[in-house]
Amino acid sequence: MKRKNNLNAFIISALVAGLSFVGSISAQDIASDTTTARSQARPDSPQSIFAEDFNYPAAALLVNNGWAAHSGAGTNSIAVVSPGLTYSGYPSAGNAVTMTTSGEDVNRAFATQSAGSVYASVLVNITDAAVDANGGYFFHLGPDPVGTTFRGRLYIKKDATNNISFGITKAGAALATDVAYTPFTYALNTTYLLVIKYTIVAGATNDTVDLFVNPTLGGAEPAATISAPDVAGTDINPGSVALRQGTAATSPTVKADGIRVSNTWASLLTAPPSQHVVDFNGDGKSDFAVVRNTGGGANGQITWFINYGGTGTTVASAWGLAGDFFVPVDYDGDQKTDIAIWRAGAPTVAAFYILQSATNTVRVEAFGQTGDDPSVVGDYSGDGKADLAVYRAGANAGDASTWFYRATSGGPVIYTPWGQNGDFPAPGDYDGDGKSDFVVQRNNGGGQARFWMNQTSAGFNSIVFGTPTDVIVPGDYDGDGKTDIAVVRGSAGQLNWYIRPSSTGVISGTPTAIFGASATDFPTHGDYDGDGKTDVAIWRPSATPGASLFWYQGSASGPFGVPFGQNGDYPVANYNRH
Numbered sequence: 001m002k003r004k005n006n007l008n009a010f011i012i013s014a015l016v017a018g019l020s021f022v023g024s025i026s027a028q029d030i031a032s033d034t035t036t037a038r039s040q041a042r043p044d045s046p047q048s049i050f051a052e053d054f055n056y057p058a059a060a061l062l063v064n065n066g067w068a069a070h071s072g073a074g075t076n077s078i079a080v081v082s083p084g085l086t087y088s089g090y091p092s093a094g095n096a097v098t099m100t101t102s103g104e105d106v107n108r109a110f111a112t113q114s115a116g117s118v119y120a121s122v123l124v125n126i127t128d129a130a131v132d133a134n135g136g137y138f139f140h141l142g143p144d145p146v147g148t149t150f151r152g153r154l155y156i157k158k159d160a161t162n163n164i165s166f167g168i169t170k171a172g173a174a175l176a177t178d179v180a181y182t183p184f185t186y187a188l189n190t191t192y193l194l195v196i197k198y199t200i201v202a203g204a205t206n207d208t209v210d211l212f213v214n215p216t217l218g219g220a221e222p223a224a225t226i227s228a229p230d231v232a233g234t235d236i237n238p239g240s241v242a243l244r245q246g247t248a249a250t251s252p253t254v255k256a257d258g259i260r261v262s263n264t265w266a267s268l269l270t271a272p273p274s275q276h277v278v279d280f281n282g283d284g285k286s287d288f289a290v291v292r293n294t295g296g297g298a299n300g301q302i303t304w305f306i307n308y309g310g311t312g313t314t315v316a317s318a319w320g321l322a323g324d325f326f327v328p329v330d331y332d333g334d335q336k337t338d339i340a341i342w343r344a345g346a347p348t349v350a351a352f353y354i355l356q357s358a359t360n361t362v363r364v365e366a367f368g369q370t371g372d373d374p375s376v377v378g379d380y381s382g383d384g385k386a387d388l389a390v391y392r393a394g395a396n397a398g399d400a401s402t403w404f405y406r407a408t409s410g411g412p413v414i415y416t417p418w419g420q421n422g423d424f425p426a427p428g429d430y431d432g433d434g435k436s437d438f439v440v441q442r443n444n445g446g447g448q449a450r451f452w453m454n455q456t457s458a459g460f461n462s463i464v465f466g467t468p469t470d471v472i473v474p475g476d477y478d479g480d481g482k483t484d485i486a487v488v489r490g491s492a493g494q495l496n497w498y499i500r501p502s503s504t505g506v507i508s509g510t511p512t513a514i515f516g517a518s519a520t521d522f523p524t525h526g527d528y529d530g531d532g533k534t535d536v537a538i539w540r541p542s543a544t545p546g547a548s549l550f551w552y553q554g555s556a557s558g559p560f561g562v563p564f565g566q567n568g569d570y571p572v573a574n575y576n577r578h
Helices: 036-040 572-576
Strands: 048-052 068-071 096-099 105-109 117-128 136-142 151-158 163-169 191-199 208-213 240-243 253-262 288-293 301-307 314-321 339-343 351-356 361-366 388-392 400-406 413-420 438-445 448-455 459-464 485-491 494-500 513-517 536-540 549-554 558-563
Touching: 117 136, 117 151, 136 191, 136 253, 151 191, 151 208, 163 191, 163 208, 240 253, 288 572, 314 339, 314 351, 413 438, 413 448, 513 536, 513 549, 536 572
Parallel strands: none
Antiparallel strands: 048 253, 068 105, 096 253, 105 240, 117 191, 117 253, 136 151, 136 240, 151 163, 191 208, 288 301, 301 314, 339 351, 351 361, 388 400, 400 413, 438 448, 448 459, 485 494, 494 513, 536 549, 549 558
């Protein structure tokens, strides 16, 4: 696995299996995590658990994009169609899927919920349905794994005049009275917002299920449209959502989009928080970007090449020299990443050079000195703008390290001693208060690493996680608005990603994801599918023209590859790795 922050040095920077260093790499040659966008992105309510907007190419199969078939695998597989559905005020975008006659049923797991209420919403547009007293169901919840205990089943049927009715049941339709139906007051070829509410009640066989049809967006939770009558059905701890193509006689023909699962009404109907990590156009998705030495030589001109979210729209900007450090974050608070570099030098000479996207103006500000690590830029003041910042390692073993930052342009320099010589900085908004925290990774002995945390709201803490030679890749992988401790480790030629979600605090001894090749790939994690959760990702260079690729394992979209860049480039999203 490779990572480096300037083009002069990155070709000699490589990590072999186990991620031990080859040669000697100084602190200034290693980048760290920056979390301006993460701190801007914290939700104002409890977390959205799952989001699916089908941001895949038309004709792509769901089973190839993170969904699993649990019935009828390979028969009439559910595929993506374009365009998607829209509903005023509802946070959905992308494409959609269509379900027709009987065939493959698929599910997607999410974090299992064992208390409170679980809300699952979906946009639907029905082109046909059965004239059948019992109708047919096409959407439901389940445990993880989904099994056959389908709960919160959503039904559709029509009458002889093509008016449609929506139905809800908790556990099934063993009896006609198990399903509650609305009147036939809805129309074909019209987009509706449907919300299932599954409420976990203490005890057994007493959980409840409600259905909301076209609820008013914003404000408090309204009264349910109808409620499932079969409360005595067995209960589940919801952990999956499923799309179903039932029997040929009763299956509705449905276009579905904008699936959301949450544990509060407010967060269900709120767009997922945008991280704006390497997001140069502000659309909430990380962009595919590389820098290239187009001038040649040790200090040649650098050109930034940016592909906006895999759309095919590519821009180029000449900015910086090959010996500079790349520090792209949002310095002006417009929710767009700014092209920026830091150039080493003596005090009063070292400086940030920022192309501010809000005004298309250049900002040059002296800050730091040679030997500092400038890529700890982050929002330490909590004003929604990245602060100029550097990390200065202690000069000798055991000497204290210091963080320096400037909250306002030309303002006073603020410093915080935290860490010591030999530590690696790992800043992030770990407590979710909108401010970057001072965090370092330290060798804890015995092959273990410990993260020492100085948090602006949560105070001091330390967590044993990973090994001292792991590469630090923190991000908001669970979408709760807090930075998660995460590392990457090479093993048997592969990249193993270990993530400690802040929402659970669970530390697993097994990799959260195995993604990438340790000998060739650069970690480039970011929010590529725009669901508010950090995705594991890599960039793989190739000497074959057109074969260099970004690959990401989208938390909503599954694995996806975008060809971009060429051999010898440096992927911009790798700037914040230690």
